[in-house]
Amino acid sequence: MNYQMEFKRWAILNRRQDPLRYDFAYSGRFGLLLLLVCLLWPAALAQADSPTLDQNEPFVYTVQTDDTLIFIALKYNLNMADIAVANHLRNPGLILPGQQLILPGISPISNPESAERIGEQLHTVQPGETIGSIANIYYATPDDVIALNNLSNPDLLQVGQTLKVPVIQPPLSDPLTWPFIGVTLSEPTIIQGRTLVARVSLAEEATAVVGDFEGQPVFFYRSSGAVYWGIVAIHALIKPNVYQLHLTATMPDGQIFSHAENVKVMEGPYDSEAILLDGSRAELLQTELIQEEREKLAALWSQITPRPLWDGPFWFPIAEDAPRVTSAFGTRRSYNDSSDLSFHAGTDFGGGVGEPLYAPAGGIVVLAEPLMVRGNAVLIDHGMGLFSGYWHQSEIVVTPGQHVEPGDLIGYEGDTGLVTGPHLHWEFRLNGIAVDPLQWTRESIP
Ligand SMILES: [Zn+2]
Structure with missing residues (x-):
């Protein structure tokens, strides 16, 4: 159950936040798309415990049914290319269940567990469930469930079948103490890539309420009286686990009070694809211009307008x-390249x-200009740390500083x-942090 630290969370997440890396994904003009592998999301991220290893011995990993190289690399916090090289893989997109891979450079990870197993319980298989989805419910890995039940063929589950599942004890949310009288989350368990709304009620008005979620600062807005809300980005690659949202209220007399609320994160139903690019494209990724573009955008979306400028669902x-x-x-x-x-x-x-x-x-509008990677680009600040971007336009008709309303x-x-x-x-x-835009069209946030 060493989900948490194996991910070396925030440092890695910050690396993955790099907008360029996301954006190059669809820009095939400069490269040769050799391979595109799409697999249904297999819950593979949670599939195996992170081993504690002797550094002198290579760790040999057996490829699981639903694995892809990216999942294995993610799981063990490794560079996909390093695994490919260590195993002489000519096509990293093609690995087969049962295949053994050396995972290079893996070192022992000291992992304080945030969720401790305290027992077992029974689960009745529902229509549509898989070992992965069941494991998710209990913050277990599929291997845990397979082992507990001596399953020889975990792909053949029967609806109504009873399985033993582990019972874990997640860290408890703090009991509410003054001035906190209520903390609620929009979703008891939230999926990677979504936006979480947190509401905080205080006994009396504070001068400031702020939050911290895995290093992400969260600004809280006073909606009425001593009631506040804030929006939290759940990173699309954060490991499923129980995390904590740390809240701090500063009272008028200067006293500061804090409260920690548990946030359960589950895997998202995202597809996966592995892409091989030619060398010239990889070189292009390194140019200063591209770095500048990334930094320019990051500087813009780090400026928080401390109030919502939107109202209701997005169009x-x-x-x-x-x-x-x-x-x-x-x-x-x-x-392939990195x-x-x-x-x-x-x-x-x-x-x-x-x-x-x-x-x-x-x-x-905070940006309206041509960019090298993103083409003619518009970035809109909606307040509360939320921005929407529109890349690759043929023509831009707004200017920075312009207020826009829905439909403009x-x-x-x-x-x-x-x-x-x-x-x-x-x-x-x-x-x-990039979050799912379509959630904002379906729901009225906050
Ligand atoms: Zn895109």
Whole structure:
């Protein structure tokens, strides 16, 4: 159950937050797409315990049914290319169940467990469940469940079958103490890549309420009286586990009070693909211009407007009869050239050059200019740390500083920047972390 530290969470997450890595995912013009492997999300991230190992001995890993190289690399915090080299894999996209892989450079991980197993219970298999989904419910790995039940063929579960499952004791949320009188989360268990809403009620008004979720600062807005809400980005690659949202209230007399609330995170149902690129494309990833573009955007979305500028669900950025989602948010993507274990940071819409693009909600335009990778780009600040981006436009019709309302024309779909064809890449950033845009169209947040 060493989920937590094996991920070396925040340092790695920050590395993966690199917007460039996400964005290159669809820009095949400069490279040769040799291989595209799409597998249904297998819950493989949680599949095996992280071993404690003697550094002198190579660790041999047996490929599981649903594994891909990116999952194995993610699981053990390794560079996919290093695994490929160590095992002389000519095609890292093709690994087979039962195949043995040396995992290079793996070192013992000291892992304080945040969730301790305290016993067993029974679970009755429901329609549609898999070993992976059942394991998720109990914060176990599929291997745990397989071992507990001596399952010889875990792919053959019967509806109504009873399985032993581990009982774990997650860290308890703090009991509420003054001035905290209520803390609620929008979802008791949240899926990777989603936006979580936290509501905090205090006994009396504070001068400030802030949160910290795995290093992510969360600003809280006072909606009425002493009631506050904040939005938390759940990173699309964060390990499923029980985490804590640390809240701090500063009272008018200067006293500071804190409260920790548990946040359960489950895996998202994201597809996976492995992509092999040629060398020239990989070189391009390193140029200073690209680095500058990344930093420019990061500097913009780190500026928090401390109030919501939107109201209600977001509209689609493209006409109702036009949108075709051509690439979903969250798809895991791995590349041959480096440790770029990444995911698709936005939702892609097809359509065609010249398709009008609209502001989905109220906000302020903070960027409207051509960029090298993202092409003609618009970035809108919606407040509370939330930004929406519109890349690859053929034409931009807004200017920085401009207020927009839902339905305002901002530009036209195009194929500028590093793209294989015309599309809109619609990207949401919350506190710098990419979150699923479509959640915001379906739900009225907060
Ligand atoms: Zn995209």
